[in-house]
Amino acid sequence: MGKRKIGDRRDGKLLRNIDGMHFIMPLIFPNRCDNEAFISERIDLTNINEYLAKKNADNPEYKYNLFQVIVTAVLKTVTLRPYLNRFVANGSLYQRNKISAAFTIKKIFTDESAEALAFIYAKDDHTIEDVHNEIFRQVSHVRKSEDSKDPTSEFMDMFSRLPRFISKPAVKFCCFLERHGKIPQALIATDPYYSSVLLTNLGSIKLKSGYHHLSNWGTTSMFTIIGEKKIRPFFNEDGTFTMKDSVDLGLTVDERIADGYYFSKSVKLLKKLLENPELLERPMGEEVEF
Numbered sequence: 001m002g003k004r005k006i007g008d009r010r011d012g013k014l015l016r017n018i019d020g021m022h023f024i025m026p027l028i029f030p031n032r033c034d035n036e037a038f039i040s041e042r043i044d045l046t047n048i049n050e051y052l053a054k055k056n057a058d059n060p061e062y063k064y065n066l067f068q069v070i071v072t073a074v075l076k077t078v079t080l081r082p083y084l085n086r087f088v089a090n091g092s093l094y095q096r097n098k099i100s101a102a103f104t105i106k107k108i109f110t111d112e113s114a115e116a117l118a119f120i121y122a123k124d125d126h127t128i129e130d131v132h133n134e135i136f137r138q139v140s141h142v143r144k145s146e147d148s149k150d151p152t153s154e155f156m157d158m159f160s161r162l163p164r165f166i167s168k169p170a171v172k173f174c175c176f177l178e179r180h181g182k183i184p185q186a187l188i189a190t191d192p193y194y195s196s197v198l199l200t201n202l203g204s205i206k207l208k209s210g211y212h213h214l215s216n217w218g219t220t221s222m223f224t225i226i227g228e229k230k231i232r233p234f235f236n237e238d239g240t241f242t243m244k245d246s247v248d249l250g251l252t253v254d255e256r257i258a259d260g261y262y263f264s265k266s267v268k269l270l271k272k273l274l275e276n277p278e279l280l281e282r283p284m285g286e287e288v289e290f
Helices: 018-026 046-055 064-079 128-144 153-159 164-177 260-275 275-283
Strands: 012-014 036-044 086-089 093-094 099-106 115-122 196-203 222-226 230-235 242-253
Touching: 018 093, 036 046, 036 230, 036 260, 046 064, 046 242, 046 260, 064 099, 064 115, 064 128, 064 196, 064 222, 064 260, 064 275, 093 260, 099 128, 115 128, 128 275, 153 164, 260 275
Parallel strands: 099 196, 196 222
Antiparallel strands: 012 093, 036 242, 086 093, 099 115, 222 242, 230 242
């Protein structure tokens, strides 16, 4: 990352040499939630199931699973397709300084149990091994310390304890600071809406994949929804079909960060990685032909 210039943010570099469309769109369409594009993909899990069986043959303490494969594939896709790591803030387009994935961890599977926030940061030399180990570390920490809270959750709880006539103006002031990239880092250190991509694993609670909105708060330009694993039909050109284990993914993206062709190629790369999970053994920065 080069020296920070006037106009850059703490978390991103202002993109100065861009075409007219990508300069104007954030100005005439300022809200992220007004610029959502939704993409749905069905993934054949045949190769992933075989890959996970091999990885777990030695019965590791923390088994490899589908969620880790998807997180790694998404991070590698963002690494190789850097426009996906852009975001719009206060009418300008930025390139994010780091690549990250965020998700929530349910401490205990009950209605009353709290949730914790997890962040995975990617580097060019990382592989699925690094993602697996980091998820294990964070999940273990959260579930062993049930009463602990991350800084962002504590920040939100603080506002809920204040009188309404104080908390409402205070939240609005924070929104003003956030829009200009001036909100204190300590308050958003674990905020998932400041990640490259936010994931939710609905399949873990037996729900289908589907659309999930983006947020005007924060900088996240991509939301990935993972649905329930199921046996579904895959059709051939002659109309016949084969029943295969599968998972549906829903991808919501901010259409202002790239064009449709770029998104299309990015989805093809993601599918290539998921259908050939052994590629995730290679460094995230290593190119893949697709």
